[in-house]
Every structure is written in structure tokens, then in C-alpha cells.
Amino acid sequence: xxxxxxxxxxxxxxxxxxxxxxxxxxxxxxxxxxxxxxxxxxxxxxxxxxxxxxxxxxxxxxxxxxxxxxxxxxxxxxxxxxxxxxxxxxxxxxxxxxxxxxxxxxxxxxxxxxxxxxxxxxxxxxxxxxxxxxxxxxx
Numbered sequence: 001x002x003x004x005x006x007x008x009x010x011x012x013x014x015x016x017x018x019x020x021x022x023x024x025x026x027x028x029x030x031x032x033x034x035x036x037x038x039x040x041x042x043x044x045x046x047x048x049x050x051x052x053x054x055x056x057x058x059x060x061x062x063x064x065x066x067x068x069x070x071x072x073x074x075x076x077x078x079x080x081x082x083x084x085x086x087x088x089x090x091x092x093x094x095x096x097x098x099x100x101x102x103x104x105x106x107x108x109x110x111x112x113x114x115x116x117x118x119x120x121x122x123x124x125x126x127x128x129x130x131x132x133x134x135x136x137x138x139x
Contacts, residue, residue, distance in 0.1 A: 015036070015039040015040055015056065016039070016056075017034075017035055017036070017039055018035075018062060018069075020067045021033070021034050021035055021067070021068060021069060022034050022067070022068055023120065024036045024114070024116065024118065024119075024120040025114045026114065027113075027114055027115070027116070027117055028113045028114060029113055029114050030111075030113055030114070031110070031111075031113065031114055032068065033063070033066070033068025033069045033070060034068070034069065034120070035060060035062075035068070035069030036116055036118050036120055037114075037115070037116035037118070038056065038057040038059075038060040038069060038071065039056045039057070039060065039069075040056075040116070040118060041053070041054060041055070041056075041057070042055075042056075042057035042058070042059070043057065043107070043108055044107065045059075045071075045073055045104055045107040045108055046058070046059050046060070046071075046073075048084075049073060049080055049081075049083070049084040050083075050084065057071075058083075059071060059072040059073050059080050059083075060072060061075060061076065063075070071104065071108055071110075073100055073101070073104040073108070074101055074104050074105060074108070074110065077096075077097035077098070077100040077101045077104065078093050078094055078097040079093075080100065081093035081096055081097060081100060
């Protein structure tokens with residue numbers, strides 16, 4: 001779990017994260033799939049695909065084999081589009097999936113480095129029950 005004190009997030013926000021997820025990298029370091037940023041709030045692409053502006057991004061997926069989080073817009077674009085499009089437009093998911101992958105990499109700045117200023121730390125009050133963390137923004 002992560003807590004965020006950043007003004008962009010609700011005070012005391014709790015974020016549930018898998019204990020097997022890698023530790024959050026430092027700001028600017030390569031993304032390692034920790035999931036902190038996407039679990040705190042959806043990015044603009046996630047908002048577009050899910051019509052949600054708060055809470056964990058519904059497009060985020062867990063890759064069990066690799067033990068990390070992945071953006072579903074990139075890892076499973078067809079499924080992400082099928083969930084986002086009205087049922088009568090689902091036939092477009094296949095043809096649009098390649099474009100979503102290409103544009104999605106740019107929209108989420110894939111390969112540009114960690115852009116989350118949240119700092120992840122273990123929550124000592126609940127660490128005995130489950131592997132959890134807290135996150136605070138830093139300026």
C-alpha cells in the first residue's frame with residue numbers, strides 16, 4: 001500500500017501494490033514496472049481509455065511471469081480498446097491496436113524514465129500483516 005501526500009492525490013490515499021513488485025526507481029531512472037505512478041492515478045492515456053480520473057488505472061496489468069506491472073495499452077492494446085470502446089465499435093479494436101501501441105508509447109513517455117515524484121517507503125504499522133509501502137511526494 002502507498003500513501004500519497006501530494007496535492008494531486010487525495011490526502012491519505014492508500015495504494016495496494018503486489019509485494020513482488022520491484023521497488024520504485026528514483027525520479028528519472030529507467031522504469032522498472034513498479035506500478036506506483038499508475039496505481040496512484042491514471043495518466044492521460046489511462047483516463048482516455050477508462051474515463052476515470054482518480055484511483056488506480058484500470059488499464060494497468062500485472063505480469064506474473066516477469067513480476068512487474070505493465071500498461072495494458074501497450075501490452076494488450078486490443079483488449080484495452082475493447083474495454084474502452086462501446087460494444088458496437090469493438091470491431092475497431094483490432095485495426096486500432098497497432099496505432100494505440102505506437103501512440104501509447106509516446107503518450108506515456110515509455111523509455112523516458114520514471115516521472116513519478118512519489119517516494120515509496122514501508123508502512124511500519126501494517127508491515128507485519130502484509131508487505132506494504134507508503135509513498136509521499138517530494139519537491
